[in-house]
Amino acid sequence: MKVGVIGGGQLGQMLAQAGTSLGMKFSFLDPAKDACAASLGQHICANYDDKQALRQLAEEVDVVTFEFESVPAETVAFLSDFVPVYPNAESLRIARDRWFEKSLFKSLAIPTPEFANIESQQDLEQAVAEIGLPAVLKTRTLGYDGKGQKVLKQPSDVSNAFAELGNVPCILEGFVNFSGEVSLIAVRGQDKVIRFYPLVHNQHNQGILHLSIASEQHPMQGLAESYVAKVLEKLDYVGVLAFEFFEVENGLKANEIAPRVHNSGHWTIEGSVASQFENHLRAIAGLPLGSTHKRGESAMLNFIGSIPAKDQILSIENCHLHDYSKAFKAGRKVGHATINCNNINDLKQIVSHVETLIKG
Amino acid sequence: MKVGVIGGGQLGQMLAQAGTSLGMKFSFLDPAKDACAASLGQHICANYDDKQALRQLAEEVDVVTFEFESVPAETVAFLSDFVPVYPNAESLRIARDRWFEKSLFKSLAIPTPEFANIESQQDLEQAVAEIGLPAVLKTRTLGYDGKGQKVLKQPSDVSNAFAELGNVPCILEGFVNFSGEVSLIAVRGQDKVIRFYPLVHNQHNQGILHLSIASEQHPMQGLAESYVAKVLEKLDYVGVLAFEFFEVENGLKANEIAPRVHNSGHWTIEGSVASQFENHLRAIAGLPLGSTHKRGESAMLNFIGSIPAKDQILSIENCHLHDYSKAFKAGRKVGHATINCNNINDLKQIVSHVETLIKG
Numbered sequence: 114m115k116v117g118v119i120g121g122g123q124l125g126q127m128l129a130q131a132g133t134s135l136g137m138k139f140s141f142l143d144p145a146k147d148a149c150a151a152s153l154g155q156h157i158c159a160n161y162d163d164k165q166a167l168r169q170l171a172e173e174v175d176v177v178t179f180e181f182e183s184v185p186a187e188t189v190a191f192l193s194d195f196v197p198v199y200p201n202a203e204s205l206r207i208a209r210d211r212w213f214e215k216s217l218f219k220s221l222a223i224p225t226p227e228f229a230n231i232e233s234q235q236d237l238e239q240a241v242a243e244i245g246l247p248a249v250l251k252t253r254t255l256g257y258d259g260k261g262q263k264v265l266k267q268p269s270d271v272s273n274a275f276a277e278l279g280n281v282p283c284i285l286e287g288f289v290n291f292s293g294e295v296s297l298i299a300v301r302g303q304d305k306v307i308r309f310y311p312l313v314h315n316q317h318n319q320g321i322l323h324l325s326i327a328s329e330q331h332p333m334q335g336l337a338e339s340y341v342a343k344v345l346e347k348l349d350y351v352g353v354l355a356f357e358f359f360e361v362e363n364g365l366k367a368n369e370i371a372p373r374v375h376n377s378g379h380w381t382i383e384g385s386v387a388s389q390f391e392n393h394l395r396a397i398a399g400l401p402l403g404s405t406h407k408r409g410e411s412a413m414l415n416f417i418g419s420i421p422a423k424d425q426i427l428s429i430e431n432c433h434l435h436d437y438s439k440a441f442k443a444g445r446k447v448g449h450a451t452i453n454c455n456n457i458n459d460l461k462q463i464v465s466h467v468e469t470l471i472k473g
Numbered sequence: 474m475k476v477g478v479i480g481g482g483q484l485g486q487m488l489a490q491a492g493t494s495l496g497m498k499f500s501f502l503d504p505a506k507d508a509c510a511a512s513l514g515q516h517i518c519a520n521y522d523d524k525q526a527l528r529q530l531a532e533e534v535d536v537v538t539f540e541f542e543s544v545p546a547e548t549v550a551f552l553s554d555f556v557p558v559y560p561n562a563e564s565l566r567i568a569r570d571r572w573f574e575k576s577l578f579k580s581l582a583i584p585t586p587e588f589a590n591i592e593s594q595q596d597l598e599q600a601v602a603e604i605g606l607p608a609v610l611k612t613r614t615l616g617y618d619g620k621g622q623k624v625l626k627q628p629s630d631v632s633n634a635f636a637e638l639g640n641v642p643c644i645l646e647g648f649v650n651f652s653g654e655v656s657l658i659a660v661r662g663q664d665k666v667i668r669f670y671p672l673v674h675n676q677h678n679q680g681i682l683h684l685s686i687a688s689e690q691h692p693m694q695g696l697a698e699s700y701v702a703k704v705l706e707k708l709d710y711v712g713v714l715a716f717e718f719f720e721v722e723n724g725l726k727a728n729e730i731a732p733r734v735h736n737s738g739h740w741t742i743e744g745s746v747a748s749q750f751e752n753h754l755r756a757i758a759g760l761p762l763g764s765t766h767k768r769g770e771s772a773m774l775n776f777i778g779s780i781p782a783k784d785q786i787l788s789i790e791n792c793h794l795h796d797y798s799k800a801f802k803a804g805r806k807v808g809h810a811t812i813n814c815n816n817i818n819d820l821k822q823i824v825s826h827v828e829t830l831i832k833g
Contacts (some may be wrong), residue, residue: 438498
């Protein structure tokens, strides 16, 4: 089976590593000449809206998926005329727009922070009056890793905020008093079977994921699964979906979804029976899903901007390096480490050790 | 780091899957247009003695290794003038020739079956008189998967045997009354550190490996390690070496070595902390070696000629498919499954299940 991937970054790379074992070959559409996944398959070096390139991709492959949600809707629509695309266009349309996303949560009775659609400074001022401060103004599309958002703490933060985010459609989200952030990685097959990985605790630094720890029997696992299943079924979703939640007193509040394999699921490569990458590919290929069971205790630490001395990382027993072969650049995800142990105390000790190396 | 691999079959493919996580890029030299590893890197489609192609490979990469031991000695010698090649030329020279190999075992006091060098029918008859029957006549080079050998049970088997194997240099090996076959996968780094995986029990069908089961504290582990360490140190070896032994009463007899990652080590992908592929690459790149510890209990079953229905294989919990994307052909290794469980009884049950699917 030949799989086409829109985007050729590290997620594409890890998809190809996993899919090769399933007998799959890969084609990546990515305008970047140095796209890191490119060496693991055919690289169609073209813009995402290049119809000729899209046509070429569709002809070469049996199924298409994507590794980021900001793919133009027209790209997916165009491709869908020639080749199956998973997840489907509707899932992408919802997931790439915070207004559609939050509206979906609301319609499915999934708790989420208060929110309002903002198309002008006037909308913003009215919404602040209703929702109150503090609140967060976020662009509806294209935000990631903390980009495209502004925290509004006091009235003076509000006055020019819509312009500061570029006069583009936004949503205002009410402040949530949360104790932690968790994500649930789920996968749904073409046969409608759903499997869930265990909830993952996530810690961010300056808006970018820093540390994920797979939890052991989180009390909210069942609740999270019920929320995620509603979304998967509503969207007739096929593939891996990542769902981020705020942990609040006695429950969860939905933050956002990503219609793809997700950074907080990277630990599954070593830490679960079948990784999120393998399960995404099984799903889009119409194959039975693999087990999402944990193998021991796992954590994932991102390498942002640079990777610490490789020989030091590789000298740590039970620490697995993932180097994305990307040029080092401040704020850029260039690799990660998975730590996998038999018990949580050893895990925490190694996490601290790797954090020390990251701090240099 | 860029790694050049002589050969682009499934071993090259699995090297590239593992090495990608270490930030490596791959170039494969293989004359086959449909070499299965080719899509995971640069493919130099040329014969192994094509000097221009070898020069191109040497210029593109930082280090060269190989995935089969029948690489022409001249190829390694030529490449070594331009780029480091691991394992070294001497290791390859020994490992590709049964006479040199057995002579090395003997010189290191590693028990091995009786053997004699055979360069004519006359040599053969003299050796049979000394060693006795039954015995096995094997070509010194190019034998694999039971090819290039003939069992001699009675005098009439001897009379035309040298011609039957093509009038090429052979060795005669005395019959060994063995209870089982085991292999030890070892890796030695540029820093001379050696690590061993647990001994693996191997079962062959018609000369081709069928089943490998990683053993739990085999009583001969220490003895095997001592033999393998002698060879690694004598050859100043860098990389993974596979060493096959016969299990005999109170000991082991050396059968053969392979200077490369090996089929009986494929289970390490899911079954150990760092796989044989990752450790081979760490070694040749001068990086610290990874842990060879087992994770649970593991077995590997080869798919010879064809792969059973994929959806059935993938429906088995704890069974991992490896499809080499090779055209199906009788006697050809086209994939394998790794079974990984917490206990040996579950493991054996799943092995039986997969064997049933293999038999169709």
